[in-house]
Structure formats: C-alpha cells, structure tokens
Amino acid sequence: MDGSLQHAVADLAAWQRLAPLLSDYLPFPPESLSPSGIVAFLDEVLIGDRSVIVQCGSGASSVLLARLLSRRGFGRLLALEHDERAAAFATSQLRRERLSEVARVVHAPLAAHPAALSGLHWYEPSVVFEMVTNFVERNGLVDLLLVDGPPSASRQQRPDLSRYPAMPVFRGALSPGATVLVADADRVSEQAVLDRWAREFGLRFHHDETARLATATVRI
Template identity: 35%
Template sequence: MPSPRVLAAAAAAGAALAVALLAWTVAAGALAPAAAAQLALSVLILAATVVAVAVTRRADGKALRVDARTKRQEAALRRTGEEISRLAATVDGLAGRLEEAGHRRAEVVLAALGEDRMELAAQAERLDRLDAELHAGRAELRAGRAELAATVRQNYAQLEALVDLRALLRPRAPLPALRGWAASPDMLRLLVGRIAAGGVKTVVECGSGSSSVWLGYAVERFGGGRVVALEHDERFARATRDLVLAHGLQDVVEVRHAPLLPWSGGRDGDDGDAVAVPWYDPAALADLPEVDLVFVDGPPGATAPLVRYPAVPVLLPHCTADAWIVLDDADRPAEREVAERWLREYPELAGTAHRAEKGAMVLRRTP
C-alpha cells in the first residue's frame, strides 16, 4: 500500500486537475460558477477523505503489525519465562544436590580434619618427646664433656704427681699401680712433701701396700727414720713385706700384722657415749712413743661404719706436738663424718682440706 505522503500527493494532484477542469467548464459556459464551486469543493473533500482513509488504514496496519509483534514478543517472553522456570528448577535441583554433596564433602573433610588433627597432635607429642630427649641428650652431652674434661684434668694431675714422685725418689724396682684401692699419686706427693720438709722420724700408716714403699723411699732419703704399716689381713701383710724386700727397704719399712679387734673409747662432745668399731690391735703401737706423721688409709671403708674413727683417739697420744694426721678418701661421706667428729671432739686439732683425687684432710695440733 502506498505511503500516506504518496496518497496525499496523488489526491492533491487529482483535486487540482478536477478544479482546473471545472474552471475550464465554467469558462466555456458549460457549467455555472456556483455549481462548479460546489463540485470543486466536493472534489477537495473527496481527496481529503481519500487521504484520511489511507492514513487511517496505514495506521491500522501499523497497529496490527505492532500488535502481532507484541503478541510474538509476549509469546517469546512466555517461552523465555518457561525456559527460565525450567532453568530455575534445574538450578534449584543442582543447588540442592550441590548443597547435599557439599554437606557430605564437609563431613568427609571434617572427619579427615579430625583424623589429621589427631595425627598432628600425635606428631606434636612425638616432637615434644624428641625435643625433650634432644635437650636431655644435650645436657647429658654437656655433662659428659664436663666429666671427660674433669677426668682428663685429674689424669693429668695424677700423672704429673707420679712424675714428680719418680723423679724425686727414683724407685729401685717396679711398683704396683697406684689409685683405685691404693693411694693416689697426689696424696703420696702430699705425704712425701711433709717428709721432705724434715723432722719426720716415725711414720705410721693405717693400711699397707704400694704406699708403704713410697713412704719408705721418702723416709730413707729425707727422714732417716722408719715407716710402720698396720695391716689387718695377714696375707696382704706378707705381700707388702715381699714388695718392701724387693725394693730393699726392709730396714726402713716394717709391716705389722694387726688384726681388727672391737674398740670403744674416745670422746663424744654431744652425749658422752662411747663409739664402738673394729680397729687394729693397739698392741701393735705399744713401742711407738713419738709419731711424726700418721697416714689413715685403713681399715677399708666397707668393714664397718666410721671404721677409721679410732685412729685419732688411739694414735694422738703417741704423736709429737707438730705431728700431721692425714686422712685419705676424705671426699667420701663416712670419712667426712669421721673428720667432723674428730674436730668436734678434739678441739685442740685444726683441720685443713687438701685437693686430692679422693680428698685429703690434714689435722694438726693448734699452737
């Protein structure tokens, strides 16, 4: 259908042609002017009507087309809505399944986390134990290093003391090992040093062994006196005599067999009770009025509690005014108690501790 603009142009052209024909007719006298005007007006009205009808029909067509398009769009929208509804339902189903799967997965993950947490806790405990063991190992290593260093220093000190003794006394025959049950070299160096200082004529040794030989060499060189060693074990006494004989010191060292007998006596500053322990037979000391040095290295500590206590009560009356009483193994608890008891019960004595491998306590009368 032509556009309204074309129809309007055609209607205008037709009306103009009709008006021109009417004007010609009026000019030719074939038609009266009034009738011609009326006809022209009718032609114009008809043309306008044609144009209006065409415009209206075109508008109606547009409206119909818009309506059809609208209906198509509405149908499309309905289809889209239905599709969206189906998609929403699908999405809801998927969401539900995902949520359910998520719950199940979360339960699995939580269970796994719980197991992992337990495993981590167990690992943490193991790590704590390993850390504690590591610290303990480090502490033990430090203690071991310290102990090793102390052992090295002690061994060096004993070796140094033994070198000094051998250089000073020059033994004439091999000597049994020192330390252990026997006296340590640093203890013997202390005793030999006292003898070398002079004025020592009689040495009494409680116990016998290699120390008897070393003391014999010292007295032979510096003192010009003798060593009397008390030994409760007759077999050991014979062994020590053989050792003394091997070194040619039989004129200097005398080993006396003095069995252990029950002994009670001494002083007790607390309650006056007597102290009863086994000790060497005092008869072995009857001919020793003046003793300058006493070395208390027996009886063995395992014999009885405080078994070395009688040494001071028995020997102090035989000692000179400036005599030394030297206690070996003074680091042991029993010997410490013995030394403390001596000092408590005999106020005329003063004690001096000396550094030695097994500890040494020197007692002397105070001026």
C-alpha cells in the same frame, strides 16, 4: 675441667714426680692411695721434716716412703695392714730392697675395739698396742699419722665411722705439732669422721681436693 679429669691430670703429673722412686714394679689396686695423694704424703715428710711416721693401711705408698727415707738417711715408718696378703707382700718387698730397718708393715686383723663405734671393727687392739708402744719407745713420739685404712665397712652413701678409732688410739702417741693426714677425705664416711675429730680433739682440717686428703696439725 670437671673433677674426674682434674684428678686424672693431677695423677699424671704425680707419676712424673714419683719417677725417681719407681725403681721396681709395685701393685696399685683401686683402693690404693692415689699418686697425687702419695706425692702430698711424701711432700709432708720432706717439707715438714717428719721422721716418726705411722700409717693406717699400707701398699705402694709404704714402699715408696721407705725408699725416700732410706735415701734421705733418717726416719722410720710403721704401717698397720688388715689384709694378710698385702702385709706379706709389703714385708717381702721391703726385705728384698733391704728397707726392713727403715719401715715395717704389721698384719693387724680387724677385730672388736673399745674405741670403735656402732659395733664396727678396727685393728686388733693388742697388736696395735704392742707395735705402737715399741715403735714410740725406740723412735720417739709420732710426728706424722696417715689414716688410709681400714676400708669402709659399707659402700652405701652414709657414714660408718670405720676410721674413727685412729685419733682416740694415737692421740697420746702424737707429738705437739704432728701432722694428721686422712685419705679419701671426699667420701661421706671420712667427712663424718673428720667432723667428729674436729669436735672432740680440736683439729682443724684443710682439704686438698686434688689429692683427696685432709690435713690437720696437732696442737698442744
């Protein structure tokens, strides 16, 4: 079975597993976390007993996680989203489903950031600092970080390290034993970011080729 067919079969199986959470229609644009990636994300929340979750990027996965946390009865999500329309939709959907106390999607436009490399932009520093500080003060240290944004600054086959700032920015807010999930781990840019994080932060990533995720545990 070639890679594309394997991913398609895995996503079909993932849709079946997600069925209990698909109460309302949600948009799944091409850049969304794949169904198999969402399943791996939700599995980590449940099996890892994660309750303080930050997501770089947002979308259907944010709403599905909010539904899951609400049914489970505990847990909070903060998602940073660079796209104003996407952030507005997610916020509106969470409000309609009365999930605003469980999850919050914040519009954080891309801007110059001191942790970014090669002049690339990341989420606006003051927005991130304020939102993450308040989130941690209310809920405790983050025990699950999903890095699924911002989008790559280049579509060329060379690394651009757009997602690199996530670890420098969030490292101090992560609890010992926290899980770091990185989407699109099969892409050149994300692989370069993972290699750099491994060197600088001592993270050892396990790759799930089917879900296209890389997973690491934060050590003390």
